[in-house]
Every structure is written in C-alpha cells, then in structure tokens.
Amino acid sequence: MQISELSLRTGVPIGTIKFYLREKLLATGTVISATRAEYSEAHVDRLNLLRVLLGVGGLSVSRARQVLAALDAPPVSIHEVLQATHAALGPHVAVEERQQQHARDLVRRWGWSVLAGGSAIDQLAAAVGALETAGFPELDVVMDRYALAMRELAAADVAGVPNECPTAAVRYLVIGTVLLEPLIAALRRLAQEDAAAQRPRSTAAERHSTEDRGVS
Amino acid sequence: MQISELSLRTGVPIGTIKFYLREKLLATGTVISATRAEYSEAHVDRLNLLRVLLGVGGLSVSRARQVLAALDAPPVSIHEVLQATHAALGPHVAVEERQQQHARDLVRRWGWSVLAGGSAIDQLAAAVGALETAGFPELDVVMDRYALAMRELAAADVAGVPNECPTAAVRYLVIGTVLLEPLIAALRRLAQEDAAAQRPRSTAAERHSTEDRGVS
Numbered sequence: 247m248q249i250s251e252l253s254l255r256t257g258v259p260i261g262t263i264k265f266y267l268r269e270k271l272l273a274t275g276t277v278i279s280a281t282r283a284e285y286s287e288a289h290v291d292r293l294n295l296l297r298v299l300l301g302v303g304g305l306s307v308s309r310a311r312q313v314l315a316a317l318d319a320p321p322v323s324i325h326e327v328l329q330a331t332h333a334a335l336g337p338h339v340a341v342e343e344r345q346q347q348h349a350r351d352l353v354r355r356w357g358w359s360v361l362a363g364g365s366a367i368d369q370l371a372a373a374v375g376a377l378e379t380a381g382f383p384e385l386d387v388v389m390d391r392y393a394l395a396m397r398e399l400a401a402a403d404v405a406g407v408p409n410e411c412p413t414a415a416v417r418y419l420v421i422g423t424v425l426l427e428p429l430i431a432a433l434r435r436l437a438q439e440d441a442a443a444q445r446p447r448s449t450a451a452e453r454h455s456t457e458d459r460g461v462s
Numbered sequence: 463m464q465i466s467e468l469s470l471r472t473g474v475p476i477g478t479i480k481f482y483l484r485e486k487l488l489a490t491g492t493v494i495s496a497t498r499a500e501y502s503e504a505h506v507d508r509l510n511l512l513r514v515l516l517g518v519g520g521l522s523v524s525r526a527r528q529v530l531a532a533l534d535a536p537p538v539s540i541h542e543v544l545q546a547t548h549a550a551l552g553p554h555v556a557v558e559e560r561q562q563q564h565a566r567d568l569v570r571r572w573g574w575s576v577l578a579g580g581s582a583i584d585q586l587a588a589a590v591g592a593l594e595t596a597g598f599p600e601l602d603v604v605m606d607r608y609a610l611a612m613r614e615l616a617a618a619d620v621a622g623v624p625n626e627c628p629t630a631a632v633r634y635l636v637i638g639t640v641l642l643e644p645l646i647a648a649l650r651r652l653a654q655e656d657a658a659a660q661r662p663r664s665t666a667a668e669r670h671s672t673e674d675r676g677v678s
Binding site: 329364401432 | 514518541575582585592593599611612614615634638641642645648650651657658
C-alpha cells in the first residue's frame with residue numbers, strides 16, 4: 247500500500263508518518279519509484295504500536311525508540327520486553343546510593359529476581375525514602391503485605407501477556423502499566439471507603455470485633 | 463508559647479505561620495497583649511498536619527481547608543476522614559455521565575459501599591474509559607482480580623489507621639495515599655519482572671507447566 251492508504255488505515259496523518267520515517271521509528275517502505283514507496287502490514291502494526299507508546303504511554307520519541315529497539319533485537323522474551331517498557335515508561339527518579347541499596351535489600355528479602363538497570367527499583371527506593379521521611383508507621387509490615395499481593399497479581403498479569411508476537415506484548419504491557427496503575431489506585435481508594443464503611447465509628451474495642459468477623 | 467517558639471517547634475517560618483493565620487488554616491492564639499498571642503500544643507499539631515497536606519500531599523490551600531473543615535466538624539469517623547482526604551487529594555478528572563454510571567455499576571457488582579460525591583469513582587471511570595478506548599483485552603477479569611485484592615488490602619489499611627485522634631488519622635491517610643500509590647506501582651512492576659523471570663521464554667506449552675507449579 248502507499249503512504250496515503252497507510253495513513254487511512256492507521257489514522258496517523260501523512261506528515262506524522264513522514265516524521266516517523268525520518269526519525270527511523272518506522273522502517274522505510276520498498277522503493278518502487280523516485281517518489282513512491284510501498285508499505286506492508288508490518289508498517290500498520292508498527293504505527294499502531296507507536297500511537298500507543300507516544301499516546302497513552304506518554305513516551306518521548308527517544309524513549310519510544312528504546313522500546314522499539316528491544317523489540318527489533320531478537321530473541322525477545324517477555325522478560326526483555328518488560329525491561330524495555332519499564333525502563334522507557336519511567337518516571338525516572340534520582341535516588342541516593344544508600345536508598346537504592348535499601349530497595350535492593352527489600353527485593354532480595356522477597357526473593358524477587360528483578361532486572362538490572364531497571365527504573366522500577368529506583369521508583370521503589372524513592373517511594374520508601376519519602377515514606378520514611380514522613381514517618382509512616384510500620385512501613386515494613388505494610389510493604390510486605392503489598393509485595394505479597396502484587397506478586398500474586400503479577401503472575402496473572404504476566405500469564406495474560408499475549409505471546410503470539412512481541413508487538414502485541416509491548417502494546418499490552420504499556421497499556422497495562424500506564425492505564426492500569428491509575429485504575430488500581432482508584433480501586434484502592436474505593437476499597438478503603440468500603441472497608442471504612444464496615445466500621446464507621448471505630449473504637450479500639452469495635453475494631454477488634456470487626457477484625458474477628460474477617461473480610462469477605 | 464509565642465509564635466517564635468511555635469516556629470522553632472514545627473520548622474515552619476513565622477511568615478508562613480502568619481499566612482496560615484490570615485487564611486484561617488490555623489486558629490488564632492489567645493491574645494495576651496496588642497502585639498502578642500499565646501499558642502498551644504493544638505497549634506503544633508495543626509501546623510504539622512498542614513505541612514503534610516501542603517507538602518507531600520501537594521494540596522492547594524483551598525483543598526487543605528476542605529480537609530481541615532472535615533476534621534473540625536465532629537463527629538469524625540474514619541469514613542468521613544477518608545471522604546475528605548480522597549476528595550481533596552484528587553486528581554480531579556472530568557468524566558461523562560455514561561462513564562460514571564459504568565463505574566457505579568462496577569462498584570455495585572463488587573458490593574462496595576462508597577462515598578457519594580467522592581473523587582475516586584470519577585478516577586475509576588476515567589481509567590476504565592481509557593482502557594476500553596485502548597482495547598485492553600479481558601478488562602473485566604483483570605479489574606475483578608485487582609478489586610478483590612485491593613479490598614483485602616484495604617481492610618488491613620483501615621485497621622492500621624490511628625484512631626486515637628482525627629489529626630493522626632488524616633496524616634496517616636494522606637501519606638498512605640500520596641506516598642503509597644507510587645510505592646505500590648513500583649512493587650507491581652518489580653513483581654511482574656520476577657514473574658516474567660520465572661518463565662523467560664514463554665511458549666504456550668511452557669506457560670502451562672509454569673502455572674501448574676504455582677506461585678509461592
């Protein structure tokens with residue numbers, strides 16, 4: 247297909263496609279004359295992925311290039327795809343060596359095998375540092391609880407990653423990170439409202455009896 | 463104590479304290495002369511809370527005023543404190559009526575009792591809308607999984623809220639929302655990396671055998 251049809255198929259304006267071609271985010275088509283090139287289904291897939299990365303993903307062109315580079319360098323395991331998407335998505339926070347070491351110790355305590363050079367460990371380090379500075383009580387207990395829950399959920403998350411092609415996997419992981427994180431935060435707030443509604447006037451005595459009943 | 467000692471005790475500059483007094487975020491002290499007022503421990507508590515709200519909480523003065531108003535209007539249950547903090551913290555997103563209805567239906571399906579006029583339901587509605595637009599597969603299954611997990615975690619969250627005084631509860635909830643949400647996002651990413659590491663080259667066959675082994 248020609249560039250005009252590629253534009254129609256993907257909803258990406260021709261000028262934008264030409265920009266992606268210049269930036270080498272999109273491979274050049276097969277040249278069929280001095281002014282025409284032929285594009286394939288692979289170009290459609292790549293453009294759809296670019297829309298996700300630069301759109302909901304909020305990635306810069308250089309970060310998107312990182313993700314695409316990981317995709318284009320076989321072999322691509324889900325692990326490698328995760329590494330590239332997490333590294334590219336950010337937020338990229340600067341943390342002290344001491345804080346990062348603390349985060350590494352936590353991850354080791356949970357027995358997790360995480361990626362070297364990933365950005366998530368720095369995000370964990372920054373968040374833990376802020377909570378410690380704020381004097382959040384029983385932080386270790388709360389973190390262990392969430393770590394355990396997230397690890398169980400992650401098994402299902404990873405099982406849900408499409409494995410028929412790397413492009414589909416990246417698309418799923420970008421959306422499943424960028425858009426699911428605010429969803430999970432909203433669910434947590436609503437769940438807390440429900441949990442609080444079950445014990446509207448909490449005294450120490452009432453709290454114990456509520457806990458005994460358990461939470462279904 | 464005088465304003466200078468109040469400033470020393472809390473680390474809040476005198477000029478800032480005067481600003482809070484003018485904005486009625488802080489009650490005026492007991493006037494003891496034309497130029498002097500006496501402040502109490504209640505002022506220290508209030509200033510410490512204000513630092514959390516305006517600092518890590520990132521609240522505007524008018525949003526902070528909302529939280530304080532909820533605190534000052536007895537009776538204060540954890541439910542009411544949650545309502546005020548969630549409403550004040552935002553993000554405040556505009557959603558269509560249809561999207562909000564969808565979010566309400568979800569919450570009803572989970573059997574949750576949530577707050578009328580809260581902001582979390584709009585956040586849920588916006589996130590669900592974005593995921594649907596992006597064509598995220600099996601969204602309902604994933605949401606149910608996370609909703610169930612968050613509800614279990616919320617019971618422990620709410621049990622951990624200090625209930626000896628409303629100020630401590632608000633402080634805990636603000637920090638536990640603003641600072642724990644990025645922590646949870648980081649934990650989720652790291653947990654996914656570990657889950658993916660357990661199945662580095664996922665084929666359909668391998669995936670099944672990995673699932674059979676379960677996740678500890």
